[in-house]
Amino acid sequence: MTALAILNARLLDPATDYDGPGALLIEDGRILEVVRGGATQVPAGVEVVDAGGKCLAPGLIDIRVKTGEPGAEPKETLKSASLSAAAGGVSTIVIQPDTDPAVDDPAMVDFIQRRGAALNLVNVFAAGAATKNRDGQRMAEIGLMDEAGALYFTDGDKVIANSRTLQRVMSYAAAFNALIACRPADPWLTEGAVATSGELATRLGLSGAPAIAERIQLERDLALVEQTGARFLVDQISTAGALETLARARAKGLEVAASVSINHLCFNEIDIGDYRTFYRLDPPLRPESDRQALIEAVRDGLIDVITSAHAPAPAEDKRRPFGEAAPGAVGLETLLSAALMLHHEDGLELLDILRPLTHGPASLLGLDSGVLAAGAPADLVLFDLNAPVVVDAAKLKSKSKNSPFDGRMLQGKVLGTWVGGRRVF
């Protein structure tokens, strides 16, 4: 592949905490050299991109992306999701196993990754189901899927209620050093719930689950982690109470990672307003105090990963009474702009925002991307930190337009995305 140089950039590398001027030399899809500071000698015959002082960071890695392929292609395909990702500065996506059929055997892992690679857009990986058909009862082929390239194992939005099953999944997975991810949500307290219990849900007449449903389940999960020694990711933490539980476990020396969705960092339950179903999420939106606690947890590193929690739902599934509407929101294309709002409005340092979007997930999943270093894949995003963006859901590349950011003014715009040194946006 031809060589490329991106000059005159503001380099942002969370792995080394570097935020300053510099340039990148790229060859054969990998970063050849990172030049920090002033002028750079560019050899002849190299394609040059002048960044014009804009921000250049590792491409984002989004570990929680749902599509409808296979089984529900009108919702989203690997292609439409990849196009969304590229437009959002996301260079790597990890597909959730809740397709139809579920990604619960090595052939399905292979299918997803092959189809993804054939698109020649972004890096597409699969997460495997932890139990067969995500039934929460029978362990899936974790070893074979791991061998086929699955990056981690999860039943997605389904909670493995049976503690014995989860205990076996965790201890078995430990043999492969495989990462297990679970949503902390007590299945009984959250049954039928579409909002967080509280004054708002009561007033709107919506069935709510108490915030402690998250903490209760997390306490169980962490006790099993402690017992089995599994590598573990707390998937989509959303309450201050659960963050306390997580902090306690970390203080005891337990190595557990945690992710949060961009939606829970940007919105609170008030956004539901007059039954706006685009804000019907799972987990449901929380009070502002929880949102603030999550932002603090990103700041101090308690949270390792920010995801888009990309969950496409077509209009017919959203234009329903709130309680009947499908949960979830698309988020790949707006991920970076939304995350940058945490810098502009909530005072987070840029590197602290980018870390859980790049280096955090890369090191959790053992990827060599997510850094600006010689030898790393040239997966990059160039963005204008200050350019205003008005989100128009109708123009999103996703096949589903259920964006809670629709009509919102964001600040921060993706100018270019490179995957393996090739420009995909």
Added chain:
Amino acid sequence: MTDSATVTDLISERLIPFPSPHFLSAGDLNPPAALGLLDLADAFVDFNRQSAKSLDLMHGRTVVNIFFENSTRTSSSFEIAAKRLGADVVTMPVQASSVAKGETLIDTAVTLNAMKPDILVIRHASSGAAALLSQKVGCAVVNAGDGRHEHPTQALLDLLSLRRAFGDVGGLTIAICGDIAHSRVARSNVILLSMMGARVRLIGPPTLVPGDADRWGCEVFHDMREGLQGCDVVMMLRLQLERMEGALVPSTREYFRFWGLDREKLAWALPHAKVMHPGPMNRGVEIDSDVADDLSVSLIQDQVEMGVAARMAILASLANLRGAAR
């Protein structure tokens, strides 16, 4: 009794435009508008007591009642109200199963809207369904109950019954008792009765009263004796049978023992206290027949009669808002 010509004149005189394009929540009203509607409804009560009960206030208008949940009393109350105003009425009971076949609420709304009704009356099992419908149609929408959210016409008819019994609801202490958590009647009544100056109390077991109900500006009690002390009105709510048998309360007999209204418990309220119930009643569960059927204390029969008059007032003024009636 007033003669028929005078009543008709009185109705025209009191006819007001509805304060909001739709009636989705008790919060769509304001105190003067609520009083105006009550005055109009009072005239309709007199009118309904005549033998000839047909007006042409809504002549040529079409009212569609669409009930996604079974209901006999509310749908017939709306149907009678609309017919007495001279409107053409279609009542569509929609079985839950036909909706499950794939037609969404929005599809139904768009279809109905194309038939150009003037007023849609909707009951649906999901909170917010009436509000959603109102965004998709060009006619006025009346919420006849959406999930556990609101049932605003019930609140207005309760207010009408109370005003006729007490003269003024301002300063009354009203206890709403039972399954507050799942009750749309309770939510609408809390809004409207508080708006009109009543003090509202909520009484029920902790599993049936939302933990944050005190933030509605109501006093919350779990003990009937304590809660009923000094009350002018005791409004009982229906307890859905599926919520008993161990789910939220241990048994019907235990519920009746502690929260069912009988003579003994009624005596804890003020001597002149009146009893209300939105119906249909579970006799012997939340209310003893002895109390429910005693016309000297019970307003329950009145509530049904007031239901028709209140709904006539609502429909007539909504029609009035959308172009001069008649």
